[in-house]
Amino acid sequence: MKRTAAAIAALAAAATAAWAAEIPFEQRRPDSDFVSADSRAMQNDDIANPAMLAVLDGEALWNTKAGETNQSCADCHGDATKSMKGVATRYPAMVAEQDRPVDLEQRINMSRLADQKAAALPFESKDLLALTAYVARQSRGMPVAVKDDAQAKPFIAAGRALFAERQGQLNLSCAQCHDDNWGRTLAGNLIPQAMPTGYPIYRLEWQAVGSLQRRLRNCMSGMRAEPYALGAPELVDLEYYLMWRARGMAMEAPAVRP
Amino acid sequence: MARALIHVPPSAKRGDIVEIKTLISHVMETGYRIGVTGKPIPRDIIDDFVCTYNGEEVFRAKLYPAIAANPFISFFTVATESGTLAFSWTDQHGATQVQTATIKVE
Numbered sequence: 001m002k003r004t005a006a007a008i009a010a011l012a013a014a015a016t017a018a019w020a021a022e023i024p025f026e027q028r029r030p031d032s033d034f035v036s037a038d039s040r041a042m043q044n045d046d047i048a049n050p051a052m053l054a055v056l057d058g059e060a061l062w063n064t065k066a067g068e069t070n071q072s073c074a075d076c077h078g079d080a081t082k083s084m085k086g087v088a089t090r091y092p093a094m095v096a097e098q099d100r101p102v103d104l105e106q107r108i109n110m111s112r113l114a115d116q117k118a119a120a121l122p123f124e125s126k127d128l129l130a131l132t133a134y135v136a137r138q139s140r141g142m143p144v145a146v147k148d149d150a151q152a153k154p155f156i157a158a159g160r161a162l163f164a165e166r167q168g169q170l171n172l173s174c175a176q177c178h179d180d181n182w183g184r185t186l187a188g189n190l191i192p193q194a195m196p197t198g199y200p201i202y203r204l205e206w207q208a209v210g211s212l213q214r215r216l217r218n219c220m221s222g223m224r225a226e227p228y229a230l231g232a233p234e235l236v237d238l239e240y241y242l243m244w245r246a247r248g249m250a251m252e253a254p255a256v257r258p
Numbered sequence: 259m260a261r262a263l264i265h266v267p268p269s270a271k272r273g274d275i276v277e278i279k280t281l282i283s284h285v286m287e288t289g290y291r292i293g294v295t296g297k298p299i300p301r302d303i304i305d306d307f308v309c310t311y312n313g314e315e316v317f318r319a320k321l322y323p324a325i326a327a328n329p330f331i332s333f334f335t336v337a338t339e340s341g342t343l344a345f346s347w348t349d350q351h352g353a354t355q356v357q358t359a360t361i362k363v364e
Contacts, residue, residue: 045279047265050328053283056261207286207327 021179022245023193032252034183034192039204043256051133051202051254054126054209058134061127067118073131076115080138088136089145089251092240094152100233101155101240105132105211123230129209133200136253143250144197146243159241162234168225174238189258195246196239198255205258212239260284264345266359270337276361278309278317279332282347288323306348307331312341337363 032040042048062073062080077083092101095110102110108131109120121128148156163174177186178194185191199212206214213235217227228234265279282304289301301323309317316335340363346356 047263047279047281048330048332050281050283050330052263053261053281053328056263204326 021175023179023182028195028246028249029193030197030249030252031192031195031257032198032255034190035256035258039256039258043198043252049202049254049256051200051209051256054130054133054200054202055137055254057126057130058132058137061131062134067112067116069115069117071116073111073116080134084135084138086139086142086145088139088253089142090147092155092236092243093147094155101152101236103212103236103239104135105213106231106236108132108135124211124214129200129211132211133209133254136200136251139251140253141250143248144243144246146240146247148244148247152240155237156241156244158234159237159239159244162238163241168220168223170223172223174219194242195249196242197246197249198252198257200253201255201257203257209254212242260347260355262345262347262355262357264357264359266343266361267337268360269362269364272337272339272363274337275334276337277332277334278343279330280307280309280345281328281330282355283328284347284349286321286323286325286327286329290323301350304329304347304349308346308348309333309335310344310346311335312339316343337361339363 032043035043042050046052059080065072065075074080088104091104091107093107094101095107097110105123105128108128112118113120121131146152163178166173166176174194177191182191182193196212196215199215200209201215202209203215213230216235216238217230220227260283262280262282264281265277267276270276284304285302286304287299287302289298289303291299293299303321303323303325305321307317307319307321307329308315317333319331321329340361342358342360344356344358346354348354
């Protein structure tokens, strides 16, 4: 009994130590601080940022009628530049239907299924990324404002636990790079602080737009861990934690990353 | 039709050097990559880009497989007269997409 108590105390101490290693609030910097000036210039020029092509596709889809109800997003939500302003700053978010958080992509698909009565768009499909990029673009410059109330806290904590957990053949955790070694180089690139304010991003390596889940799966295969499937609750928890980590920071979506 | 973005200053003074920027959506598949089936992914690229200014060619570029997806091309020209700049991208199969922009020169 006494030994169990001691073990629990030790575990609690270890957990506290892990949390204490988190980046101090005032030292947080956007991921765009860790890319080259050229990539940053590309991101901030709407003609040079290739993700703007996806944003334009998304705008067209927003106004396209779909599903059994033959309604477009615009038929209910109107002008996205007004109705979607700030929406992306609040995702992932809890939804009553699932007792779980969903990310922005999943939220768009919920609306397609329930309101438009259309088929869900596959993860990482051109159309889903385009719609997400278009919605996220409307929040550019606005502070991340995900909820961290009692309902959401367990999921944020689960995400943080996954972030701190060693995984894969390299036996690495996300935190070992992004909490302990940010600002240092990994394979020629600066390690950012993992502040996901720019998703979906145009990644030069991909030559395409991709979601945060794709990026997370990328890091997992880099650690030689088996990545969670797209849409897995673990990935959404991780996304939730990361957005909470970036709370108050300005949205940059759609960002350009190397 | 592929999505394209063009930036031409709406107005300029005669003799001004103006920057033109263009971005077009295209995979620019090199032909050197192997697909999931083990077969090479066939080459699919835009290989020619031309800009004409009131019908006169002011810029031309040849594109090769080393150009990244969604080619971004920027160049300069001298604003000589008000009129239309026409941009055309031609892919390896000969399909051409043309888009235009106007400039007012004072």
